[in-house]
Amino acid sequence: MFARCVEQIYWANDLIIAWLREPGNADAKAVLLASHILTVQSIWIKRTLGQEYIPDAWRSHAVEAMPALNDANRKGFLELLALDATQEITYTMLDGKTVRVSRIDDILMHVLTHGFHHAGQMAANATARGLKFPGTAFIQFARS
Numbered sequence: 001m002f003a004r005c006v007e008q009i010y011w012a013n014d015l016i017i018a019w020l021r022e023p024g025n026a027d028a029k030a031v032l033l034a035s036h037i038l039t040v041q042s043i044w045i046k047r048t049l050g051q052e053y054i055p056d057a058w059r060s061h062a063v064e065a066m067p068a069l070n071d072a073n074r075k076g077f078l079e080l081l082a083l084d085a086t087q088e089i090t091y092t093m094l095d096g097k098t099v100r101v102s103r104i105d106d107i108l109m110h111v112l113t114h115g116f117h118h119a120g121q122m123a124a125n126a127t128a129r130g131l132k133f134p135g136t137a138f139i140q141f142a143r144s
Contacts, residue, residue, distance in 0.1 A: 002085065002105065004142075005112050006077040011144070012119060012136035013038065013070040019126075019134050020063045027129070033122045035061040037115045038069045044111050045076035047091045048083075048104060055094045080104060 126133035
């Protein structure tokens, strides 16, 4: 099931990036939220794989750089899927102080729902601006 979720994350990110590339869509809030989604995915992947990462979840990326980030995240998620999903990992939170232990499958579920949350914020922002945001729900992915 998580393999399908990873593909849905990649698909949804790709739709969001394509939407941001359309004239008039990439306001500062939308770019920041899309950047945040991609950055947090990268942080969790690297954290889970024991790799170094920049502990700044709110750094903004140029829209032109987002496809490469999405591709790198997909590759990282595929590496995570090869691990034992029940394996617990120890990591440091972004505040640098608190050490936590979580299962890999719980981390994957968190990253999936985190992206949905912020995509919903982007959709609300787009609607308030009179724009149509792409549907990124899992069922839309499953039907595509």
